[in-house]
Amino acid sequence: MTAQAAENREHAVVIGLEVHVQLETSTKIFCNCSTTAVDDEEPNTRTCPVCLGLPGALPVLNEGAVEAAVKIGKALSADIPERTTFHRKNYYYPDLPKNFQLTQYDAPICQQGSLEISVEGQRREIGITRAHLEEDPGSLQHEGGSIDTADYSLINYNRAGTPLVEIVTEPDFRSPQETRAFLAKLEGVLEYLGVFEATRDGSLRVDANISLVEAEDVDEDGSISDDVLADANRTEVKNISSHKGAEKALAYEVTRQKNAVRRGRVIETETRHWDESRGITVSMRSKESEADYRYFREADLPPLEVAHWKDEISIPELPDARRERFQSEYGLDSESASKLTSTKAVADFFEAVAESFDADLAATWVADNLLGELNYRDMAITDVEDRLDEFERLIELVDSDQVTTKNAEEIVLREMLDEGDDPATIIDREGLGKADEGEIEGFVSEAIEENPDAVEDYHNGEGGALNFLVGQVMQKSQGSADPGSVNELLRAELAE
Known part of the structure; x- marks a missing residue:
């Protein structure tokens, strides 16, 4: 396709989100290490053999995390299957001490839900593909710059093993503004459920998948066929930590992709990092495929049968x-x-x-x-x-x-x-006690006597004159008179 032809073609934005929600539990998801950080906490002290993945250490599932996931599923009108299982997601990254992440793969605890949002008076239903439990990696501290410019990085495993629910949406968003509305709505629901604390650092993190498709491939109801979505080159934007940040990151990425298409360039399938300080996305690596993670069942955690919990666990008014x-x-x-x-x-x-x-x-x-x-x-x-x-x-x-x-x-x-x-x-x-009626009447008489020009203007039909006199009375009473009463008293005395 020539650059001229590309420039003349209209494109629609397709966005899907992966929202990582830190659950409010007192201990980590597979061990008894505390999830509560303190201001003077030393790095790598809130750890144990389980969350560090040391040989022979066995995970024990946190029941509170499972209950929280069930509550989220109910709030999102999701299906909770008869049986849910855990898998190992294998990949190497410095903040992942075990070189795999315990997560859920083909049998997540919540499936096929939805959440309704409103943008500019228009209500839309966003599909929820799945919500699953997993453990959080550790955290990296980049010294001397951002992820792509730092001199070196430090690793802190205190966060490793913190319970997360990852909520994956359908690619139902058609603008960055819709993603911001969704995240605000979702955060409100989670806060009402009591499973989430918005003020905790890193409590909600977002990865966004974004691509462009030809506008003519979008149906009137906003739906897009699976074939069209499969052919679209998709980029993933990571490191988004707020509603506003999501809107800004995706607005930048939409502009970047549209500019590339207008120039006749191919959108690369890649993972990009949102650098909030610079307001840009930067390329990190090529996008992994599902096969790259080599998922396999976690043998140390038996399958969970929690479908009956949906009836037993109640949720508050949302x-x-x-x-x-x-x-x-x-x-x-x-x-x-x-x-x-x-x-x-x-x-x-x-x-x-x-x-x-x-x-x-x-x-x-x-x-x-x-x-x-x-x-x-x-x-x-x-x-x-x-x-x-x-x-x-x-x-x-x-x-x-x-x-x-x-x-x-x-x-x-x-x-x-x-x-x-x-x-x-x-x-x-x-001295703000309210003035009594006698005092106010005195202030009214004084204001009329001291401002004959305003009185004359009032009788000549100038509306602003009465407001001026009200102000004079209020000033004399040091704000202790009621403006409505002053207005009535002034009108009555001026009518005599």
């Missing part, structure tokens, strides 16, 4: 169901319900507040005021969930007219987060 309930039970709009179910901790906090106050009031304070201030400070609801009683006290003070909404939002709440004080202390210190 984000979509909770969002719908918030709309029907509390009468919230879809935007507020989405904010309030963004994490399980936020949803729990809102429901605790809604037990004592009107749902709309609780939603306004949690979704708009509190979350907005927390986001500005790069804080999470978990940083203040132990101060629920203080937060409820602040709402109570506003609801009972003891402090104005403006002062509560702009002064009290902010000082609660910045200084750590309780609402009563802040209100007393700053």
